[in-house]
Amino acid sequence: MEILVCVTRVPDTAENEIELNSAGNDIERDDLVYSVNEWDNYAVEEAIQIRDRVGGSVTVITVGDDESDEILRREMAMGADKGILLSDDAFEKADGQGIAAILKAAAAQGSYDLILTGAQSEGGAGEVGGMLAAMLDLPYASLVVSIEESGDNSVKVGREIEGGTIEMNEISLPCVLSIQTGINEPRYVGIRGIRKVANVDIPVQSISELGITDSDVSSSVKRLDYFVPDMGEGAEMLEGDDEEIIDKLIEMLKAKGGIK
Amino acid sequence: MQTTIISPANASFLGIPTVIFSILIPLIGLLVFTYIMAMRRVPLVNAAPDSRFDHASERFFNVLKIWLGQYRQPRYMVAGIVHIVIFFGFLILSIRATSLVIIGFSEDFALPGFSGTFGHLYNILKDYAATAVLIGCGIAAYRRAVVKPARYAVPAKYGKDHTAEALFVLALISILMISESCFDASLIAANLQQGLEGEYVAPLTLSWLFKSIFMAVPVAALQVMHVLSFYIHDLTFFFFLCFLPLGKHFHVITSIFNVYFMRLKRGNIKPVKYGVKDEDLDDLELFGVKKLEDFTWKHLLDFYSCADCGRCSDNCPANTVGRPLSPRFISIKGRDLIFKSYPILPVKKPAGPGKESEDLIGSIYNEDEIWSCTTCGACEQECPIGIEYIDKIVDLRRGMVDDGNVPQSLQKPLRALEKRGNPYGKMEKKRAAWIKDKEFAAECEVKVLEKGGTASTLYFVDSITSYDDRMMEIARSTAKLLDAMNLDFGVLGKTEKDSGNEVRRFGEEMLFQALREENSAAIEESGASEIVTADPHAYNCLKNEYNDLPPVSHISQTLLAKINSNELKLKPVTDSSKIYTYHDPCYLGRHNDLYDAPRDVLDSIQGLTRVEMEKNRDRAFCCGGGGLMLFYEPEEDQRMGVLRVEMAKEAGANVIVTACPFCLVNMEDAIKVAGLEGEMEAIDLAELVELHLA
16 A cells, blocks of 8 residues: 655654744744654554555655654654655745645655545644645545555544544545544654664655645735633632642532532 | 492393493483583574673682572572572582492492592581482472462463472482482491491481491392492483473573673673674664574573572562562573473474574563563572573663664653653753752852863763752752862753663663763863762763763762761751661662662761661662653552552651652652651652751
8 A cells, every 4th residue: 555644843842841932923943842743653653554564655745844854754764665855945834725735736746545644733723634635636534543454445444533432434545534643652763763764865846846836835824823811700720739739629629529 | 348239330130231221321311411402502502692701700709609609599598598508419419429420330430539538538428418408308399399488489471380390300309319328328238237347327317327227128138229229310310410401400500600601790781782882883783682592692591590599570679569570580481482492302493593583572571571670680689690681671672662662651751862861851951940949049059061161070960850840959959068068060051961871771772872972072071070970870870881981979979988088067867756767779779889878978967867678788679760760651569669668667767768869759759659648758868968967
């Protein structure tokens, strides 16, 4: 099976203290460390496992700058066969739709049976997977928590729906799936693994090589502001050290009948 | 000497001269034994290289002390004494057994030097030895069959009980002792009955007992007894010899070699592959141990040598709290796999290089088992014959890391270490934030050497003490102590990275080397001529695993030196109602033999009452492990720390003094879990001393 996994490089939430910049329209990006978007990492692991079961190859692709090379190599150290970096100054202003358009152009150049994206990335919009499927005119399932091969031209996918119930779907190939965390346990990538792929050639494609134009990627959504909402009625911040907060919380939960 | 009965060399049975058996039994026995040993050699030859041919005098000394001197045996008193008796009995009787084989075809044979008075004296000695060995076997059998010490039990998941094999071997040894004594006693009794001279028999020996009984037995019967007991001895002896390499009694042969080749240094981890330099590691095809043959030959020799005594697991904290790890079965399962992969009688194709062997993880070992080890070193400290576990565990972890097979709980801290140099993912620039505490900053100024500053003493803080709110107290106390000792000291600040002690021990060798490289450069830059740390893990790592650093001390050593030279004055104990006990951190004690300095520092506080826990010094019980172990989520019935806190309570203490931030984390948590808040407290040595600064 030929699998394309779309990945992106994001500030690592575990290793950063995220603060807003002074303009309030982005986070402070100095001194941040980046890594591959967590959901994407699960998608790559899933792709590798499918490939190991049925054969084929896994290609990881990202829209980014030179520094995005690092995450492609990390995913290749995991076991992806090939990396493609889509990089162009024109891409910098792309919104979700723009990213989907760039990925669509790249995906159309290959012949993939399965295209995976993470369910969402740092922004939390969760929009690229669905838009990419629409642009490619392919069937789509979101928030996928299991994939099984079933026959030559379809896969069975599980989706977690309300209340933890798993919904099973059969979906024909090729298709686009957005992957939820927890679908697997991504393998560890050590420094040794990364060094092994340090010199592998990663092709870079620009806007012209993809056969798209500025207007395809220009952003129609503009971010204005970030702010912490004002505290509303009924909200109460518990104060004190951890122990005190926990005690207060337990007391309140008991009082409101949350726990007995 | 004139005798009444015919010796095995001249006897005949149904017209066949028995001397034929005297020749055939040893001949076949030796041939079979040689063949078995040759087959047992094959896996060692196929194994990874190891470097154990250095330091001959030190190794020879180990043989004298640990093998011949049985130094570690009395740590378990009854079993130890029984073993010492059987061990020395064997050594003494090996001479007799050898000459007996030859007597089988040469009646009057005596080993050179054994024909005269010395021979008579030796006979008295060996009679007592045989008697003592038989008694030893009796006690051992009683223990095995009736007392059944818990450490010999085999949990169901590890297969069948091992008692039968143990009893079988004890029976073999007993047969050897009895038949040897009967052989002598029958001859002596017959001679005495005929009024001839008989060899002197020392009173209360087996031979003496048999002689007394045989005085009433007709000479004809004694003749049969004499020849029969000889051949029973001969057969049993060679059967036993060939049986040894088939099970746990292989240690009778291998232990001397195992002790000679045992690890000399502690606190260090073996290189990924002996003979490969650090800078060439990237070219290695294979990393760590994945298959049986990836172990070094010494590690396979360990498997051969394990005597199944259970002392390792009896002291293993992971085993004690019900984690899925028992060092004893790391060895037993390893040995069984060698025996299975390299059978004595090759059933299919002969074993050899390139043979397809199974992955160890998922077959004989499982992931949780290998991640469960805190590398506390209790097992290695205890093993009477120098079997190693930490290097094997780390090698298996290296293999798993190489395959990406790392628990999710450990992946995050490892990634954070790679990106931020600490397992918490905290910002580098916050590494020295602990010095900014207002109260502290007013009292004590700490130089941060990140921008080219220098100091003669470098305080290496390490990650947990730098970033954990509670452990920062240790950093501040340590800094105040260094200040009180008038040392010109500084910290590295953001250029300090995690020392990497656990990074290496969790198998991420390349990340460890990257951290070591960055720290080494920063330390060199600081111009320090000595390094002090209050974190035993950092102490161990900097001291044993970094190269060309200035001398490294633990704060307890620095304190003791200054107390002894009267440069540091402490006031009498502030609360004399407290009873203190010192908990040995593994990386200070077992790995670095630093047991006395922290105790001496405590004892220098006038009026301080200190008691010892039952498990102390090199038998101290691990708190639960440090570094990355704090992130690992083990399967276990209870926490090591809780057990340790209960041990402190049992000792009558109400303050546990540690000298390690990880111990403190675990102890403080454990006091809460054990519900002993208010009754028991934990404090770091540096904090306690700081409270007593005069």
